Amino acid sequence: MAFTSYPFSSSPLATEAQYALTASRWGNDGVHTDDLSSTALKVTANGTANVSIAAGSAFVNGATTENDGPYSLPVISNSGGPSARRDLVVLRYDASADSITPVYKTGGTSAPGLTSSPETGVVEIPLAECTVAAGASVVASGAVVDRRWGVGRPVAYGTPGARRPSRKGQLLVEGNDIYLGDGVGWNFLATAGDTSWTAYTPVWSAGASTINFGSGASKGRYKIVGKTCFLEIQVIPTTNPAATTDPLSVSLPAVAKGVIRDLFTVHLESSNGEGIWNGIAMIFPTVSLTKISRIRVNRSDGQVDNMYTNEPINFRNDDILTISGFYEMA
Structure with missing residues (x-):
């Protein structure tokens, strides 16, 4: 066994797996948005045999996917099911298929789990949970629950006299003071450090x-x-x-x-x-x-x-x- 190091001039990134292992630590998996009240990659239904995924982009296991949407994804029928079924709409990173694609994933009385196996090249993140009634092949408009993750942003550093514009969900550190952005201003959270008397x-x-x-x-x-x-x-x-x-x-x-x-x-x-x-x-x-x-x-x-x-x-x-x-x- 031996250590392998990259990227260097003598040993550049050579495989998708090496890139994914490196790039997946650059940011969290999730939808590119500062605010999950946005419609980026949001799933909606209207009582038909398809759900719709709005335009947006996401980061999954070090790779980016974009949807210029809306994108129509077929619902898997529950026509023989004795009870309502809870399903997931996910984005699936698949290294063997060289793609990140939306997948309609069926469950049961509870929603299915997510696959997260970077080692085998398959990673899923959720977009929505959908309920299909017993005997139905459609998802009603009120039967979709938003399950998106937001990518977020790395912690920012600054000084009070040169404070950057507020971003919703952004953490800002100024000295020992920590702030949370709401898109308008910066809200004080805490002061880190010594709390002795x-x-x-x-x-x-x-x-x-x-x-x-x-x-x-x-x-x-x-x-x-x-x-x-x-x-x-x-x-x-x-x-x-x-x-x-x-x-x-x-x-x-x-x-x-x-x-x-x-x-x-x-x-x-x-x-x-x-x-x-x-x-x-x-x-x-x-x-x-x-x-x-x-x-x-x-x-x-x-x-x-x-x-x-x-x-x-x-x-x-x-x-x-x-x-x-x-x-x-x-």
């Missing part, structure tokens, strides 16, 4: 006043996955802040999209004998997209209070406030 220092305020809980008292961390920001904030005061007349709020590490009021869980624990409290924190889009605008905790009587520096407990040295959750970024 990043530290930040939350800024606390009450109305127009900045609140100081002491050096190193307020800590935060976040991680971004796609357009979702996961967030944790903890405050353990090292000094007693002044009483406030406005509810407490705290800055976010990234601007919120603000479609709805994003919610976070809150746990408040006094180290000064005032108990344990649980509640929620909220981003109010109408107030600010850069901070959590309200922290609300549940009282023992079932009521809910906004949190101030001195309500519902006198939040002071060694007390612990924890906020955690996630929100959608702009």
